[in-house]
Amino acid sequence: MVRTGQETVLEVRGLTRRFGAVVALDSIDLAVPRGAFFALVGPNGAGKTTTVRILSGLLRGQAGEVRLLGVDPSRDPFRVRELVGVVPDFLPLWEPLTARENLLEIAGLRGLPRQETVHRIADLAEALGLADALDQPVLQLSHGTRKKVTLAAAMLHAPPLLFLDEPFEGIDPVAARTIRHLLAALRERGVTLLLTSHVLPLVETLATHLAILDHGRIAAAGPLEEVLAGRTLEEAFVAAVGEPAPAPDLSWYRPGGGR
Amino acid sequence: MTRSGRLVLLAVRLALARWRLAWQRRHGPAGMLLGGVGTLFAWLLLAGGAIAFAAVGTTLFAVLARRGDTGLAVAVAGAVADAAAVLAVLAVAAAEETHRGIPPRPLLLLPVGPGDRLLAETASLLLAEPLAAVAWPAALVPVLGAGQVASRAALLLALPAAGLLLFLAALGLAVRRLLLAGGRHRLATAILSTGIVFAAPAAWLLGSWREATNLLRLEGGPWTPGWWIRHACREALAGHGAALLPGGILLLVAFGLLVLAARGGDHPAIPGAGRPRRPPRKFPLATAWWAARPVVAQWMGNGAAALLVLLAAHVLARQGIPWPALPRVAGGLAGLILASAPAPLFANLLGTGSRGVLGLLLAGARPGRLLARLALAAAVPAVVLVPAVTGIAAWLLPATGAALVLAAGTVGALGLGAGTGLLLSVAWPVRADLDVPGASLWPVGPTRWIMVAVQGLALVPFLWGAAIPGAVLAVTVGCLAVLGGWHLAGRVLHGRVLDVTESLLT
Numbered sequence: 013m014v015r016t017g018q019e020t021v022l023e024v025r026g027l028t029r030r031f032g033a034v035v036a037l038d039s040i041d042l043a044v045p046r047g048a049f050f051a052l053v054g055p056n057g058a059g060k061t062t063t064v065r066i067l068s069g070l071l072r073g074q075a076g077e078v079r080l081l082g083v084d085p086s087r088d089p090f091r092v093r094e095l096v097g098v099v100p101d102f103l104p105l106w107e108p109l110t111a112r113e114n115l116l117e118i119a120g121l122r123g124l125p126r127q128e129t130v131h132r133i134a135d136l137a138e139a140l141g142l143a144d145a146l147d148q149p150v151l152q153l154s155h156g157t158r159k160k161v162t163l164a165a166a167m168l169h170a171p172p173l174l175f176l177d178e179p180f181e182g183i184d185p186v187a188a189r190t191i192r193h194l195l196a197a198l199r200e201r202g203v204t205l206l207l208t209s210h211v212l213p214l215v216e217t218l219a220t221h222l223a224i225l226d227h228g229r230i231a232a233a234g235p236l237e238e239v240l241a242g243r244t245l246e247e248a249f250v251a252a253v254g255e256p257a258p259a260p261d262l263s264w265y266r267p268g269g270g271r
Numbered sequence: 272m273t274r275s276g277r278l279v280l281l282a283v284r285l286a287l288a289r290w291r292l293a294w295q296r297r298h299g300p301a302g303m304l305l306g307g308v309g310t311l312f313a314w315l316l317l318a319g320g321a322i323a324f325a326a327v328g329t330t331l332f333a334v335l336a337r338r339g340d341t342g343l344a345v346a347v348a349g350a351v352a353d354a355a356a357v358l359a360v361l362a363v364a365a366a367e368e369t370h371r372g373i374p375p376r377p378l379l380l381l382p383v384g385p386g387d388r389l390l391a392e393t394a395s396l397l398l399a400e401p402l403a404a405v406a407w408p409a410a411l412v413p414v415l416g417a418g419q420v421a422s423r424a425a426l427l428l429a430l431p432a433a434g435l436l437l438f439l440a441a442l443g444l445a446v447r448r449l450l451l452a453g454g455r456h457r458l459a460t461a462i463l464s465t466g467i468v469f470a471a472p473a474a475w476l477l478g479s480w481r482e483a484t485n486l487l488r489l490e491g492g493p494w495t496p497g498w499w500i501r502h503a504c505r506e507a508l509a510g511h512g513a514a515l516l517p518g519g520i521l522l523l524v525a526f527g528l529l530v531l532a533a534r535g536g537d538h539p540a541i542p543g544a545g546r547p548r549r550p551p552r553k554f555p556l557a558t559a560w561w562a563a564r565p566v567v568a569q570w571m572g573n574g575a576a577a578l579l580v581l582l583a584a585h586v587l588a589r590q591g592i593p594w595p596a597l598p599r600v601a602g603g604l605a606g607l608i609l610a611s612a613p614a615p616l617f618a619n620l621l622g623t624g625s626r627g628v629l630g631l632l633l634a635g636a637r638p639g640r641l642l643a644r645l646a647l648a649a650a651v652p653a654v655v656l657v658p659a660v661t662g663i664a665a666w667l668l669p670a671t672g673a674a675l676v677l678a679a680g681t682v683g684a685l686g687l688g689a690g691t692g693l694l695l696s697v698a699w700p701v702r703a704d705l706d707v708p709g710a711s712l713w714p715v716g717p718t719r720w721i722m723v724a725v726q727g728l729a730l731v732p733f734l735w736g737a738a739i740p741g742a743v744l745a746v747t748v749g750c751l752a753v754l755g756g757w758h759l760a761g762r763v764l765h766g767r768v769l770d771v772t773e774s775l776l777t
Contacts, residue, residue: 065776068633069769069772070629070633070772070776071769071772071773071776072769072770072773086769089769090635090768093633093634098633100629100633104629104633105630117631121634121640121641121644122635122636165630165634
């Protein structure tokens with residue numbers, strides 16, 4: 013098993029991003045050690061997707077610094093794409109093409125040799141349970157299967173870092189289990205993973221490091237055990253972002269009394 | 272129909288559905304009934320224009336028939352058939368955009384029932400085919416007029432009258448079905464609609480130009496549906512058995528349209544029915560054909576239009592028009608039409624199907640490689656179409672230089688379009704979804720005019736003739752433009768890939 017070392021592969025300092033008047037990220041700091049399984053959790057609109065997009069070189073940060081294996085994504089986004097595999101929140105697949113054609117196209121653009129690509133696609137299909145879906149147009153595939161195809165696309169070039177934005181969203185329990193096992197195996201091989209998710213029990217099982225993001229700010233961060241401090245992740249999460257508002261009185265809501 | 276037009280229609284539908292639901296909430300079952308009746312009334316009000324047109328048309332034909340002016344009545348019948356052929360296509364095309372341009376997702380959240388669907392469908396028919404409603408009374412004219420003529424002529428008139436009636440009915444049905452159908456039928460529609468829309472007015476103008484009095488007699492040129500009707504009716508009124516031939520041909524055409532309509536799918540996208548899923552398509556060739564669907568449809572439509580231009584020039588040339596430059600002008604125009612087929616995609620290579628392109632950008636594709644791949648995919652049909660149209664030009668307009676102008680002009684315009692489009696697409700990417708059938712592929716802004724103006728430059732070398740040097744110059748300029756544009760666009764994209772992804776994501 014690869015042990016998490018002290019070498020930092022991803023470092024973020026003072027990262028800020030606004031969309032008009034909305035502050036999506038407000039000077040956040042992150043440090044992801046090599047081989048870590050880093051989970052980024054937070055309520056809806058906390059800034060998780062924006063963070064992943066900036067780290068992937070899809071969006072530009074407006075202030076602060078990002079270093080990804082020494083590379084600044086805003087200065088050299090093409091180099092970053094070689095180092096990182098990304099499963100974004102949207103599914104960037106060509107719907108009319110089959111899953112296999114999508115994977116072949118992406119591998120071709122990455123410059124992978126054809127034979128090697130065919131071999132890797134077969135392996136990934138087996139690992140992700142995609143064998144039956146490979147030759148179907150993406151249009152016909154379920155949301156969960158499309159996620160798995162996108163994950164396969166992100167892994168094709170064997171990058172040292174994987175960014176996964178909500179990989180378990182819309183996934184059935186069996187597929188979630190397949191992905192979970194695959195991610196655990198990748199970590200065993202020394203791949204550094206950064207994941208955003210709302211599925212807290214899964215995060216608790218997989219993550220080695222954790223950051224809780226709230227309203228664009230880091231509410232808590234560090235190794236999982238330190239952040240949890242003996243609590244469950246749900247308890248730590250609620251403590252960091254605050255208790256939900258008390259349920260309002262919905263006395264008007266009675267079956268058949270909606271008119 | 273413009274985007275704002277589609278939005279207005281969608282807003283009207285939403286408002287009506289909400290109004291009906293509000294009645295239902297306030298007044299229970301009685302409100303539901305009243306709301307349903309009110310919605311029907313509102314739709315009928317919207318369709319009132321069409322009904323009024325039909326009434327006016329019928330009155331006009333009845334008056335003509337009573338006056339016994341069979342000559343004018345027959346001419347009007349022919350003219351109406353031609354107008355119906357052109358405008359029915361346009362009207363139904365607009366209806367298709369209304370249906371498919373915006374997925375009626377908001378309506379999916381409302382409890383829209385089968386009754387609403389039926390009403391929406393009926394309203395669509397009434398709104399979309401007013402021309403068919405206007406046109407069918409024209410079929411009565413020869414029958415009514417037959418009372419004024421000899422019994423043999425009356426008998427002979429039955430065939431063209433039946434042909435006209437069937438033709439108009441079949442036209443409305445066939446075009447509507449074709450336009451609402453998916454997949455390969457939509458490709459056929461692109462060709463048919465382009466053909467009909469361009470052919471009928473062109474034939475009309477040609478016929479009128481040949482003999483100025485044709486315009487006064489409301490007569491168009493040869494080979495339009497109206498021409499067949501007039502020809503058949505006149506032969507019949509003269510008591511000639513020759514009326515059977517054009518009448519029979521008209522019947523055959525109508526029968527063909529009916530068969531086409533029967534084979535075409537009929538899956539209109541109506542509120543509540545959800546957005547029809549495009550049938551999956553497996554690409555038989557390289558995966559670089561990612562953009563095949565819109566590109567091929569665009570190429571085929573423009574190819575049909577280019578052929579019509581050549582055909583018109585051929586007819587004019589045979590009439591001995593004293594304009595030596597006519598074949599060259601026609602060749603250049605046809606070339607420009609052909610080369611403009613991939614122009615909208617060239618101008619927005621990165622924005623078209625933005626999610627897929629984002630995937631390719633995420634895959635770390637090198638800018639030059641990515642742009643070349645996308646541009647080649649958009650231009651691939653040219654390999655087949657340009658030689659084919661050039662060959663037809665050489666056959667229709669032999670020894671006039673038209674084929675040379677067409678071939679070289681197309682290559683030059685394609686090169687200029689690709690070079691300029693590559694630069695525009697990296698400088699100004701606009702998110703455009705390929706999955707919205709019928710939506711315009713053009714990005715917003717002045718790109719359309721820039722592309723038309725730049726592609727038109729390819730014809731400048733031919734202003735002074737169709738000589739070889741002009742062709743060489745046009746092709747050379749095109750090649751230089753595409754190489755320069757590609758090189759420069761690659762460098763620009765490398766420097767501003769983040770700006771591109773930002774504009775596609777935010």
